[in-house]
Amino acid sequence: xxxxxxxxxxxxxxxxxxxxxxxxxxxxxxxxxxxxxxxxxxxxxxxxxxxxxxxxxxxxxxxxxxxxxxxxxxxxxxxxxxxxxxxxxxxxxxxxxxxxxxxxxxxxxxxxxxxxxxxxxxxxxxxxxxxxxxxxxxxxxxxxxxxxxxxxxxxxxxxxxxxxxxxxxxxxxxxxxxxxxxxxxxxxxxxxxxxxxxxxxxxxxxxxxxxxxxxxxxxxxxxxxxxxxxxxxxxxxxxxxxxxxxxxxxxxxxxxx
Numbered sequence: 001x002x003x004x005x006x007x008x009x010x011x012x013x014x015x016x017x018x019x020x021x022x023x024x025x026x027x028x029x030x031x032x033x034x035x036x037x038x039x040x041x042x043x044x045x046x047x048x049x050x051x052x053x054x055x056x057x058x059x060x061x062x063x064x065x066x067x068x069x070x071x072x073x074x075x076x077x078x079x080x081x082x083x084x085x086x087x088x089x090x091x092x093x094x095x096x097x098x099x100x101x102x103x104x105x106x107x108x109x110x111x112x113x114x115x116x117x118x119x120x121x122x123x124x125x126x127x128x129x130x131x132x133x134x135x136x137x138x139x140x141x142x143x144x145x146x147x148x149x150x151x152x153x154x155x156x157x158x159x160x161x162x163x164x165x166x167x168x169x170x171x172x173x174x175x176x177x178x179x180x181x182x183x184x185x186x187x188x189x190x191x192x193x194x195x196x197x198x199x200x201x202x203x204x205x206x207x208x209x210x211x212x213x214x215x216x217x218x219x220x221x222x223x224x225x226x227x228x229x230x231x232x233x234x235x236x237x238x239x240x241x242x243x244x245x246x247x248x249x250x251x252x253x254x255x256x257x
Contacts (some may be wrong), residue, residue: 056117057084058107073112078185081145085108086107111140122176122248122251123143123245124170124174125241126171131152136178142237143242147192147245177244178199180240182203182204183207185201188224201231
């Protein structure tokens with residue numbers, strides 16, 4: 001159970017037993033919606049609403065700011081995810097959070113203090129080329145932190161489509177697929193025509209001049225003729241990983257019921 005839920009359950013039990021007054025309970029609950037840390041306002045209710053704490057976008061933030069935000073999250077949660085983090089910034093944050101981990105390709109800072117977590121199967125991340133890996137890994141690590149088991153298919157782009165077909169069985173067994181590609185962005189359409197699982201298409205900014213930093217891939221994915229393909233923004237591996245984990249979790253709960 002998440003720390004935030006544990007604290008609220010403990011509070012309600014104490015209220016029921018008379019150990020705290022209703023006014024004390026109200027005072028605690030009124031501090032939950034968000035915490036003002038001066039330069040930002042953290043949404044602590046997000047864990048209760050979404051099942052995962054607010055994620056810190058590291059882009060444009062100093063190491064000191066990220067440390068402040070991460071520690072504030074950890075006061076009420078057992079997980080922290082910060083995206084778009086440079087190695088130098090991570091090294092500064094690690095001084096105050098020694099158990100923080102860094103995923104260099106994905107540029108992610110992760111803290112996971114849970115003793116146990118679920119293992120939800122069925123998420124596949126397929127990337128068109130090795131240059132797309134920074135986005136693909138952002139998606140994969142995000143989904144893993146949200147309890148998913150992730151299968152990675154690397155460098156399976158349509159320029160050598162036999163590489164994709166060699167993994168067709170893996171794709172057809174997935175419950176949700178993230179397809180990451182730059183250049184002409186054809187990979188999600190091809191995968192979408194081969195599987196029944198939903199496909200989350202992620203255009204990347206990888207490509208030559210006429211790719212317009214990912215706009216060509218974005219438009220191609222939005223115009224996919226394959227059914228079941230949804231598209232996130234350019235280089236948004238985090239958004240794709242979060243969505244895939246949400247879908248996988250819903251399917252897992254449905255199967256258990």
